Amino acid sequence: MAEEQKEELLEEDAQKGKFMTFQTGKEFFGISISYVNEIIAMQPITKIPEVEDYIKGLINLRGKIIPVIDVRVRFRMEPLEYTDRTCIIVINVKSTVIGLIVEKIAEVDTIQDDDIVPPPALGKKEKEQNKYVYGLARTGDTVKLLLDPERLIKEEDIQAIEEIQDEEE
Amino acid sequence: MAEEFNTDGMLDMFLFESSQLLEKLEGIILEKQDAECFDDSDINEIFRIMHTIKGSSGIMLFENITKVAHKLEDVFYYLRESRPENVPHLELVQKVLAVSDFINAELEKIRAGNKSDGDEKEIVADLDAFLKELKGEIKDQGIKLPRENKHEEPTQFYIAPVASPDSLFYRIVIHYRNDTQMSNIRAYSATYALKEIAEDLLYTPEDIISNEESSDVILSEGFYMLLQTKGSKEDILALIDSVEAEKIDIEEISAEQFGKGLAEINHEPIKPEEAAAPAAAEPAVQPVEVPQQDKSKPIVPGDYVVKSKETGKGKTLAKQQAAKQQSIISVNVEKMDALMDLIGELVISEAVVLQNPDLKVPGLELSNFQKASAQLAKITTELQETIMSMRMMPLTNVFQKMRRIVFDVSRKLGKEIELDVIGENTEVDKNIIEHISDPLMHLVRNSVDHGIEENADDRVAAGKPAKGTITLEAKNEGGKVYISVKDDGKGLDKEKLYAKAKEKGLLGTKEITDFTENEIFRFITLPGFSTKEAVTEYSGRGVGMDVVVKNIQGIGGRLEIASEKGEGSEMTLIIPLTLAIVNGIVVKVGSSSFVIATSSVKEFVRLSKDAIVTEPSGEEYIVLRGTYYPFIRLSRKYQIEDSHEDIEDGIIVILEHEGKQICILIDGLVQEQEIVVKPIPPYVKKVRGLSGCTQLGDGSIALILDIAGLIEDEERS
Numbered sequence: 001m002a003e004e005q006k007e008e009l010l011e012e013d014a015q016k017g018k019f020m021t022f023q024t025g026k027e028f029f030g031i032s033i034s035y036v037n038e039i040i041a042m043q044p045i046t047k048i049p050e051v052e053d054y055i056k057g058l059i060n061l062r063g064k065i066i067p068v069i070d071v072r073v074r075f076r077m078e079p080l081e082y083t084d085r086t087c088i089i090v091i092n093v094k095s096t097v098i099g100l101i102v103e104k105i106a107e108v109d110t111i112q113d114d115d116i117v118p119p120p121a122l123g124k125k126e127k128e129q130n131k132y133v134y135g136l137a138r139t140g141d142t143v144k145l146l147l148d149p150e151r152l153i154k155e156e157d158i159q160a161i162e163e164i165q166d167e168e169e
Numbered sequence: 170m171a172e173e174f175n176t177d178g179m180l181d182m183f184l185f186e187s188s189q190l191l192e193k194l195e196g197i198i199l200e201k202q203d204a205e206c207f208d209d210s211d212i213n214e215i216f217r218i219m220h221t222i223k224g225s226s227g228i229m230l231f232e233n234i235t236k237v238a239h240k241l242e243d244v245f246y247y248l249r250e251s252r253p254e255n256v257p258h259l260e261l262v263q264k265v266l267a268v269s270d271f272i273n274a275e276l277e278k279i280r281a282g283n284k285s286d287g288d289e290k291e292i293v294a295d296l297d298a299f300l301k302e303l304k305g306e307i308k309d310q311g312i313k314l315p316r317e318n319k320h321e322e323p324t325q326f327y328i329a330p331v332a333s334p335d336s337l338f339y340r341i342v343i344h345y346r347n348d349t350q351m352s353n354i355r356a357y358s359a360t361y362a363l364k365e366i367a368e369d370l371l372y373t374p375e376d377i378i379s380n381e382e383s384s385d386v387i388l389s390e391g392f393y394m395l396l397q398t399k400g401s402k403e404d405i406l407a408l409i410d411s412v413e414a415e416k417i418d419i420e421e422i423s424a425e426q427f428g429k430g431l432a433e434i435n436h437e438p439i440k441p442e443e444a445a446a447p448a449a450a451e452p453a454v455q456p457v458e459v460p461q462q463d464k465s466k467p468i469v470p471g472d473y474v475v476k477s478k479e480t481g482k483g484k485t486l487a488k489q490q491a492a493k494q495q496s497i498i499s500v501n502v503e504k505m506d507a508l509m510d511l512i513g514e515l516v517i518s519e520a521v522v523l524q525n526p527d528l529k530v531p532g533l534e535l536s537n538f539q540k541a542s543a544q545l546a547k548i549t550t551e552l553q554e555t556i557m558s559m560r561m562m563p564l565t566n567v568f569q570k571m572r573r574i575v576f577d578v579s580r581k582l583g584k585e586i587e588l589d590v591i592g593e594n595t596e597v598d599k600n601i602i603e604h605i606s607d608p609l610m611h612l613v614r615n616s617v618d619h620g621i622e623e624n625a626d627d628r629v630a631a632g633k634p635a636k637g638t639i640t641l642e643a644k645n646e647g648g649k650v651y652i653s654v655k656d657d658g659k660g661l662d663k664e665k666l667y668a669k670a671k672e673k674g675l676l677g678t679k680e681i682t683d684f685t686e687n688e689i690f691r692f693i694t695l696p697g698f699s700t701k702e703a704v705t706e707y708s709g710r711g712v713g714m715d716v717v718v719k720n721i722q723g724i725g726g727r728l729e730i731a732s733e734k735g736e737g738s739e740m741t742l743i744i745p746l747t748l749a750i751v752n753g754i755v756v757k758v759g760s761s762s763f764v765i766a767t768s769s770v771k772e773f774v775r776l777s778k779d780a781i782v783t784e785p786s787g788e789e790y791i792v793l794r795g796t797y798y799p800f801i802r803l804s805r806k807y808q809i810e811d812s813h814e815d816i817e818d819g820i821i822v823i824l825e826h827e828g829k830q831i832c833i834l835i836d837g838l839v840q841e842q843e844i845v846v847k848p849i850p851p852y853v854k855k856v857r858g859l860s861g862c863t864q865l866g867d868g869s870i871a872l873i874l875d876i877a878g879l880i881e882d883e884e885r886s
Contacts, residue, residue: 046870047761048849049807050856058850058862058870065862065870067850096852153852 017110019137020089021144024072024103025080030111030137030144037090037097039105042082043068059099061090068099074152075132093149109144111137116146183229184280190218191269191276192566198265199572206258207248215265216245222272224358233289234275240296241268244303253303264299266573267292336368339405341394342418345387356383356392362408369397395422502599505560512549512556513845517864519549520842524867553843561596564643564652567606568593571613571641578617586621586637595643597650601744604724605652608717612654612740613639615714620656620738631735633657653741661732666692687828690730694718722877725751725766727827753844753863755871756822756835758803759812762871763835764844764863769876771823771830773838776816791821791832798823798832799883806858812836826876831883833874846873857882 019030020039045057045068054073058065068088073079080103088099116135135146197211207215219242226234244264248256271292275285343359360372372394374383396405402419409417523542528535568590579586597605621637622628629635640655667681670692681689694714718728726744745751745768753764774793781800782790789800804812813819819834844863849856849872860875 044869046862046872047809048853048856048859048872049809051853055853058853060864060868060870065847065850065864067853097850098852 017112019109019111019144019146021106021109022089022102022104023106025077028106028142028144029071029102030109030146031089031091031100031149032146033108035091035093035149037092040088040090040099042086042088042101056101059088061097061099064097066090066097066099068101069153070101072103091149093153096153098153109139111139111144111146115139119145180229180279183225184276186225187222187234187272187276190222191273192569194218194265194269195573196569198262198269199569199576202259202262202572202576204258206256207261209249212245212249216242216249219245219268221358228357231275231279231285233285233287234272237268237271237289237292237296240293240300241265244296244300247300247303256303260299264296266576267295336397336399337401338422338424339394339396339398339402340418340420340422341396341405341409342416343387343392343394343409344416344418345392346415347388356387359392359409360394363394363396363398363405366398366400366404366408367396368399369395371395505556509556509560512553516549516553516843516845519545520865521868526867557598558596560599562599562602563594563596564602565593567602567609568641568643570606571609574610574613575617575639578614579621582618584617584621584623584637585625585635586617586639589638589640591640591642592644593641595645595650595652597744601650601724604720605726605742605744608720608742609652609654611714611717612742613641616654616656616658616738616740620658622659627659650744651741652744653739655737655739657737660734660736660738661690661693661730662734663689666690670695687730690732693730694728751844751846752841753873754841755839755865756820757837757839758807758835759809761807761809762839762865762869763803764871764873765822765824766873766876767841769824769826771825774821774823776821778815778817780821781816793821793823793832796830798830800832800834801879801883802834804834824876824879826880829880831876831880833879844873 018033020033020036021028021030023029040061043059043061045059047057048055048067054069056068056070056073059068070079082101083103085104086101087105088101089105090097090099116137119133119136132147132152133145134148134151137144137146194215197207197214201207201211219238223235223238223242226232226238241264244261247253271287271289275287278287279285343356345356356372360370363370372392374386374392398405402421405419406417523546528538572588572590575586575588616639621639622631625635628637638657640653642655643650643652645651663686664681666689667676667684670676670689694717721728721742721744724744726742729741729743730738731741732738752767754767754770756763756765776791776793780791780793782792782797784790789802791798791800803809804814813834813836816834819836820838822833822835824831824833846861847863848861849859858875858879859872860878861873862870863873865871
């Protein structure tokens with residue numbers, strides 16, 4: 001019993017402070033590794049009509065059909081062409097499985113809590129833009145924007161889903 | 170107070186068994202609702218059911234259920250023993266239904282995790298009064314009162330030993346199957362049942378009720394009983410619930426052996442010569458001399474008295490049941506669903522293999538592969554059919570509910586109605602059963618309330634029998650299930666329906682002649698439409714038929730209405746046998762693949778340009794053989810690039826849903842295949858006109874077109 005707990009703790013420790021970092025455009029992002037299921041190569045995507053532009057469509061992950069979103073479009077940045085290096089990070093946020101299309105995976109970084117600073121809040125507009133970023137961290141010579149995946153997939157999306165459900169009712 | 174015993178397993182078992190028993194009870198009652206009276210086997214069966222519920226609810230410490238069940242058991246005990254004549258049958262039926270409702274409501278509470286707090290006093294008092302009334306009648310006729318059926322608290326009981334020269338002694342050993350749950354409770358119920366014929370009864374382990382671990386002992390060692398009774402081996406066998414028992418050994422033993430008790434006799438085999446010893450030594454075994462009981466002797470409190478001869482009837486019943494026992498195991502629905510999913514995956518993987526692009530290299534010699542793959546395809550299809558059949562359930566239970574509704578509603582409304590049921594054994598996927606119960610209930614209510622004439626005189630005047638008939642029929646045809654509710658009532662009145670719809674402002678300015686008969690009947694399915702002037706308790710609230718239609722559409726079915734004024738109406742639900750796998754046609758639009766359910770495709774045609782009529786608003790129609798169809802270009806609707814704009818290059822598909830047609834333009838046909846329907850992940854908002862997605866043979870994903878949604882969307886715009 002006690003040992004199990006220990007193991008659990010160890011496992012948690014092993015994940016703690018580890019971030020999967022990826023690059024898109026010039027920016028580096030980080031996402032806590034505990035959310036990451038796997039990283040897969042770019043897949044053929046089936047488009048779904050009439051949805052938000054950042055939802056690129058559906059992919060077939062070994063028989064499981066999951067939606068993929070383009071992180072750049074999500075952040076209202078100019079979309080880039082997909083290349084050989086483009087890949088999909090499959091994340092699991094509260095049992096919603098979603099693929100994030102990112103330009104390039106960088107590495108797994110250890111970032112201490114002390115090194116994370118909240119993004120500077122400069123007026124409302126900035127805040128709006130940064131609502132998926134909960135912290136900034138400097139490692140090496142780059143600054144990484146740390147993403148909060150729960151906010152990334154929830155927030156307005158959940159609102160949208162709820163609205164649709166309301167309509168249906 | 171219930172906590173000590175309420176392990177979940179026991180509670181589940183109790184709920185499951187009790188619900189099953191109640192269902193059976195209602196079945197018996199409703200079957201005989203219009204009969205003169207219950208026959209012997211029914212009375213016995215109801216008695217047994219109540220007896221079991223009383224026992225198990227007592228063990229689970231749901232006192233209110235115990236009391237009610239006990240009271241009803243009393244009533245039936247009385248019916249069984251004294252066979253009174255002139256029993257008000259209808260009243261009795263209602264009393265039984267009231268009890269069944271009460272217990273059902275309590276079970277529901279318990280299932281929801283609430284306390285079973287229903288007040289039983291009213292029902293008990295009611296039954297008491299009823300029983301008195303019955304007895305009062307008997308008294309007047311000067312018939313001897315039977316002895317009362319004494320209620321025993323379901324705890325360890327003691328049976329006053331009754332010695333009689335013709336008593337026999339038995340050693341009974343029950344071995345339960347290894348996977349039997351709650352064998353201690355089973356054992357207890359066996360002792361409880363035997364009590365009916367027992368003069369003395371000993372058993373080991375003794376603490377079967379209070380000690381849960383005793384069930385393990387019973388499983389490994391068997392359950393030992395010593396019984397003194399007048400009954401025969403067969404009587405004993407009939408009483409013991411043999412559902413889970415693997416082996417029941419009954420051996421006749423001598424009185425001495427009986428006297429030694431279980432401690433010694435437990436594991437020693439009984440010698441035949443001992444067993445043959447006459448019962449002469451019997452008085453020595455009996456600790457107390459008990460005077461022979463006279464039949465007319467008033468009962469002493471504490472005696473459990475059921476004449477052993479009477480158990481004979483129960484015996485035949487129990488035997489028949491034992492013969493009917495099939496080897497059935499209950500499986501968690503989740504496991505079934507998981508298996509279903511896996512087989513779905515298998516069907517997809519099979520398609521991936523058999524349609525693999527690697528096979529399309531020219532010049533490959535594939536004849537062996539083809540043979541092997543044909544075999545594989547055969548097996549997967551069979552596998553799929555088997556799992557489907559495992560999920561199939563007969564409509565019996567649903568139809569039984571309908572009997573109840575017809576019974577209740579027709580009595581309340583004072584209409585004489587007979588319900589004919591045809592094809593209740595038709596089997597439907599479990600998911601679908603859950604969805605059709607409510608719509609069907611509504612249709613039946615409507616038929617009773619609106620369909621059949623208010624007045625029996627009106628019926629006679631129209632040359633129909635005074636008693637109305639509603640026919641509930643289910644049949645399975647061409648991969649679809651037809652469930653129809655037919656009444657021989659007044660039928661739908663076209664003029665009235667039209668006037669009503671017009672008045673409600675549902676029609677605009679269209680004349681009655683603009684509508685076909687069918688379209689007018691369809692008005693009743695419009696939201697907010699109800700022809701009944703007065704709202705009754707049962708129907709006519711204006712919500713209803715539209716909800717019925719919505720629910721049925723939700724499972725891919727439809728409602729058909731047929732009616733002849735003065736002759737009656739017939740509502741037919743047409744639903745697919747199963748939801749998870751459908752036959753679909755894969756089509757291409759640009760680089761996207763879509764799937765159309767084969768059942769909704771009416772035809773494929775190639776047309777020339779002049780078949781298109783364009784309105785100034787840009788809306789397009791297709792003219793085909795003099796009929797105009799709304800025309801949707803999927804490429805425009807869903808902004809698909811690189812698809813054909815010219816209809817001469819593409820194919821027109823005419824789709825039909827509920828009598829409405831629509832045309833879509835596609836680039837080409839890929840193939841027809843079995844499609845495993847998967848939902849679009851909830852993260853993606855719902856798109857009108859799409860009902861799900863599926864994986865194709867090459868691993869790519871196709872979207873499934875929702876024809877009903879497309880038509881609805883088109884009507885809106």
